[in-house]
Amino acid sequence: MLLELAGIDKQVGADTWLYPLNLTLQESAVTILLGATRAGKTSLMRIMAGLDTPTTGRVLVDGQDVTGVPVRRRNIAMVYQQFINYPSMTVADNIASPLRLSGQRDVLPRVREIARTLHIEEFLDRLPAELSGGQQQRVALARALAKDAPLMLLDEPLVNLDYKLREDLREELGDMFSQGRSTVVYATTEPAEALLLGGYTAVLDRGELLQYGPTIDVFQRPNSMRVARAFSDPPMNFIEARADGAALHCQGMGPVPLSGSNLPSGAVTLGLRAADLSLQHQGGDCLISGQVQLAEISGSATYVHAQTPVGNLIAQVPGVSHHQLGDAITLHFSSRQAYVFGPDESLLRAPQMEARHGSY
Known part of the structure; x- marks a missing residue:
């Protein structure tokens, strides 16, 4: 299905x-609507x-106006x-309902296949009220996947699941979406x-x-600081700077050389993703001295403020x-990892x- 919002x-x-x-959404592909709460996704x-x-405008499906x-x-x-x-x-029966409505008869193999993918095969004989909230969410998701509709809309479908299950299902859903049977x-x-x-x-x-x-x-390549903020978790670090040819100058630290760049002179903003700041010397990099305000351990990473x-x-x-409040630290980064935004x-x-899945 080709969906256009005009x-x-x-x-x-x-x-x-x-x-x-x-x-205009890419046909038979997955489009992510990314944004904070109240960004307009729903x-x-x-x-x-x-x-x-x-209020104004048109919704087109395969070139036909379906706004009303x-x-x-x-x-x-x-x-x-x-x-x-x-x-x-x-x-x-919940999962099978869209299959039966479409006239299919031998639906059990397809029901079991989807239930196995979403880790709910052992609950097939139960009623929804006998399941946890996360299990019921997976039933709703399974029913949508079973319908195999040309347009599938998923509004934060994994938000109620525990961390490990979310990680597993993300990969499995990605594999399913890559088959290109629906515009997602x-x-x-x-x-x-x-x-x-x-x-x-x-x-x-x-x-x-x-x-x-x-x-x-x-x-x-986020086209603005607003996009960089939305597509970074934790948020991208922004530092006031002045551009001077192929280098940036920030008060309180040394120059940041940007080889191959020829930025216009004047005020700019240096952007650094949190994953690009290291506590280890890397050789030929830039340094920022500081003191620890907070160290948050989260899964396989520690966020040092x-x-x-x-x-x-x-x-x-x-x-x-492990860090104590007030510990002196030195942050290292490579100038090759620097973003620069204009006034x-x-x-x-x-x-x-290179693409670095899991690093923001």
Whole structure:
């Protein structure tokens, strides 16, 4: 299915939920809607589904205007954060319901295949009320996958699951989506989820569409500081600087040489991802001295918050790293990893880097 949004916006009373935007989704591919809560992701998906209509603009499916066509007359599947299942049906019957509605008879093999993928095969004979919230969410997701609709809309479908299961399902869903049987729209607040699912990403912020393109391209070349903030977790570090030819000068640290660059002289902003700041000397790199404010251990990484002469910075350090409040540290980074943004916050320079799934 080719889905196009042409000049749509959404006004609710005096509030603007979506600013005018144009978006053509890649056919038979996954598009990630990435943004914080209240960025406009759900509002956009409701318009795509036909649950809501834009204030102005058109929704086109395969070139046909379907703006006023209700959801019941569209062949779509949708999963919300708040799962919806048929309470009187078993898990197996919930998953099988769209298959039977389409006239299929021997549906059990397909039901078992999807249930196995989502780790709910052992619950097929139970009613939804007998399951945990995360298990019920997987049933709703399984029913949507079983429908095999040409357009599938998934609004943060893994948000209610535990960390390990989320990690496993992200990879399995990515494999399923890569088969290209449906045009998939997947909303998330997590940059890691966008990187793992791949495909294309549309970055939203406070109702505005900021950038759309292949996920890894948007990650590596955010066109503005707003996109860089949205596509970084923890947030990208920003440092005030002045450009002078092929170098940046920041008060409180040495110059940052940018070989091959010829930036216009004047005020700019240096951007550094937390994963590109190290506590180890790397040779030929740039240094920032500081003091530890906080060290957060999270999974396989430690987030070190440091007070420095150039502002408060966050470093994402692999493994478990123990620090005391007030410890003196030195942050290292390579100038090759530096982003530079202009006075209008637009991107002037991006590092040349390999795709690094799991690093933000």
